[in-house]
Amino acid sequence: GFLSEFVQAAMDGVDEITRLVRGNACCLVAGIGFAVNYLPVKKCDTGDGIFFCAAMSLGILGVGLLQGMFLTSTEGLTIPKFEPLAALGGAMWMLGNLMCPYIIQIIGLGLGLTMWDLSNMLMGWFIGHFGLFGVDKEVNHHPLRNYVGLVLASISLIFFSLSSVLNNPDKELSASKQEMAKTKVGPGGPEHSSTHSSMASISEPNPEPAPSLARAASDPTELVVGEEARQVRTSERVHSWWSERVHPNHRSSESDLEAGPELTGLPKNTTILQLLLGSTMAVVAGTLFGTTFVLPTDLLQGDFGKHHSRSIMDYVFSHFIGIFLMAVFALVCYVVIRGKESYTPLSLVIPALWSGVIWGIAQVAWFQANLDLGFSVSFPVIASLPGVIGLLIGICCFGEVESLWSRVFASLGLLLRIPGVILIALSA
Numbered sequence: 474g475f476l477s478e479f480v481q482a483a484m485d486g487v488d489e490i491t492r493l494v495r496g497n498a499c500c501l502v503a504g505i506g507f508a509v510n511y512l513p514v515k516k517c518d519t520g521d522g523i524f525f526c527a528a529m530s531l532g533i534l535g536v537g538l539l540q541g542m543f544l545t546s547t548e549g550l551t552i553p554k555f556e557p558l559a560a561l562g563g564a565m566w567m568l569g570n571l572m573c574p575y576i577i578q579i580i581g582l583g584l585g586l587t588m589w590d591l592s593n594m595l596m597g598w599f600i601g602h603f604g605l606f607g608v609d610k611e612v613n614h615h616p617l618r619n620y621v622g623l624v625l626a627s628i629s630l631i632f633f634s635l636s637s638v639l640n641n642p643d644k645e646l647s648a649s650k651q652e653m654a655k656t657k658v659g660p661g662g663p664e665h666s667s668t669h670s671s672m673a674s675i676s677e678p679n680p681e682p683a684p685s686l687a688r689a690a691s692d693p694t695e696l697v698v699g700e701e702a703r704q705v706r707t708s709e710r711v712h713s714w715w716s717e718r719v720h721p722n723h724r725s726s727e728s729d730l731e732a733g734p735e736l737t738g739l740p741k742n743t744t745i746l747q748l749l750l751g752s753t754m755a756v757v758a759g760t761l762f763g764t765t766f767v768l769p770t771d772l773l774q775g776d777f778g779k780h781h782s783r784s785i786m787d788y789v790f791s792h793f794i795g796i797f798l799m800a801v802f803a804l805v806c807y808v809v810i811r812g813k814e815s816y817t818p819l820s821l822v823i824p825a826l827w828s829g830v831i832w833g834i835a836q837v838a839w840f841q842a843n844l845d846l847g848f849s850v851s852f853p854v855i856a857s858l859p860g861v862i863g864l865l866i867g868i869c870c871f872g873e874v875e876s877l878w879s880r881v882f883a884s885l886g887l888l889l890r891i892p893g894v895i896l897i898a899l900s901a
Contacts, residue, residue, distance in 0.1 A: 496845030497854075497898055499838040504858025506835025508866065513827040520816030522574035523807040526567065528822045530800035532829020533836070537793030540837050546784040553787035555794065558777065562768040563795025569761030571803050572754050580743060580751030583638035587630050588755035589762065594630075594856035596763025598623060601848025606764065607771045611847040619849060619900035625893030626857045632886035633860050639878040763852070765792075766843055773844075785844045789837055850901045857894050861887065 519525040541552040569589070576585040604610025613619050743751075769788035772781045782788070808815045842851040864883055867873035874883050 492845045493901055496842050496851070496901065499842035499845065500851060500854045500858065500898070502838040503835040503842060503855045505862055506831050506838065507855070508859035508862035510828050510831035510835065512866075513824040513831075514821070517821055517824050518818075519821065519825075520818075523571065523804055524815070524817045525821060525825050526571055527800045527804040528825035529829035529832065530567065530797040532826040532831075533793050533833040534797045534829075535826075536830055536833030536837065537790040540786065540833075541790035544837070545786050545790075546782060547787070552790060553782060556769075556772060556781070556788055556791040558768040558772055559788040559791035560795030560798070562765045563792040563797075564799040565761045565795075566765040567796045567799035567803075569758035569765075571799075572758045576751050576754050576758065579747050580755070581638070583634040585751065585755045586637065587634035588752060589759035590856060591627055591630050592756045592759025593762040594623075594626065594759075594853050596760050597766075597848045597852025597856070600763065600767060601850075601852070606767045607774070607776045608767060608848065609774060611849050613847075613849060613900055615900040618896045619853075622893040622896030622898075622900065623853050625889045626853050626897065629857070629860070629886040629890035629893060632882045632889065633864075636864075636874065636879045636883040636886060639876055639882065766840070766848070769840070770843065785840050786837075789840055792840075793833065793836075846901045850897055853897045854894055857890050857897075861890055861894070 514525065538552070542550045545553050547553050573585070573589065576589070579585075599605060600608050601611045602613070769785065769792055771777060772788060773783065773785050775781065775783075808817070839851065839855055842855065845851075846854075864874065864887070874880055
């Protein structure tokens with residue numbers, strides 16, 4: 474009686490500790506993997522990303538093959554049966570991944586990354602917390618910690634985005650200011666002009682050449698040196714709202730240059746319609762990322778019948794096949810449409826393969842973390858860790874984060890993200 478209950482309670486406690494340790498260890502493996510998986514292609518030109526994704530998917534498929542042979546419930550080296558629904562989940566992830574280069578072209582890396590990361594994290598959290606799309610609703614033992622941690626991690630994404638946008642030293646700006654300081658304005662016009670600056674173009678005939686200040690973030694500002702004062706030319710706006718630029722090419726006054734950095738991070742000619750389109754695409758991509766585990770989890774829970782495997786690892790290889798097939802389909806369409814203009818350098822294959830191998834290992838760990846900790850814990854933690862680890866690697870190994878404003882926003886992001894991750898991990 475009492476002894477058997479005590480032994481059972483002790484065994485349950487050991488199982489709980491094992492689950493938590495394994496789940497958090499998998500979160501750490503996934504966080505490190507997603508932080509470094511693009512290092513092999515750091516010095517490579519990935520072009521528009523289509524060929525890179527296809528080559529990367531080969532590395533992912535290789536990891537899936539090994540995982541299917543050694544880390545499943547099947548006997549020996551037998552690979553689990555192919556599950557089309559699990560493959561569909563993988564194809565959804567690759568579809569979102571293929572959208573990212575175009576999102577960056579439209580609204581820039583900073584805003585795009587923030588939006589798809591945030592929608593990815595929140596979608597995964599909502600699925601687990603409310604039991605969406607057939608996934609069992611999770612019971613969190615410390616909900617307040619989870620809520621506060623989620624809010625901190627979400628806000629930190631904004632600061633990391635700003636840090637990314639402003640990660641350019643202001644050397645060129647300072648040099649241009651020094652050139653401007655040396656310029657003497659008088660009846661005879663400027664006595665000195667910088668040979669490294671672009672010349673401002675104005676509507677008057679035969680404008681005199683003039684130095685221009687370097688762009689702050691993505692918003693270029695050109696100063697025209699005249700006889701009376703330096704003035705900033707305001708760009709002409711069109712009248713249609715959908716083609717209205719989000720911000721003018723040039724600021725309205727020289728004093729704005731001293732007010733601080735430009736924080737939009739948008740390409741200089743971004744229109745309102747492009748901003749809406751790019752933002753919508755980023756949210757859709759993040760939603761695809763956040764729902765990629767739903768179908769394998771539904772299969773695991775028996776939502777599509779009790780004849781499916783009860784081991785989450787049995788669905789990983791099918792999931793990776795879906796990623797590979799979607800990447801190959803995209804590559805075929807790309808080559809057919811672009812023809813000889815397709816960007817398919819063979820030198821990119823090996824680095825992309827390694828990138829895929831690292832990503833695949835991280836994704837396998839995420840599968841296990843979802844099972845051990847639940848979506849409402851694993852998603853915020855794994856979505857947050859790569860930013861912290863990547864920032865540390867960038868600073869220590871590559872000398873990144875050089876500008877003052879970039880360091881300020883990165884520090885603020887860390888101050889929010891680290892305690893946020895800790896609170897979420899402790900909520901399990």
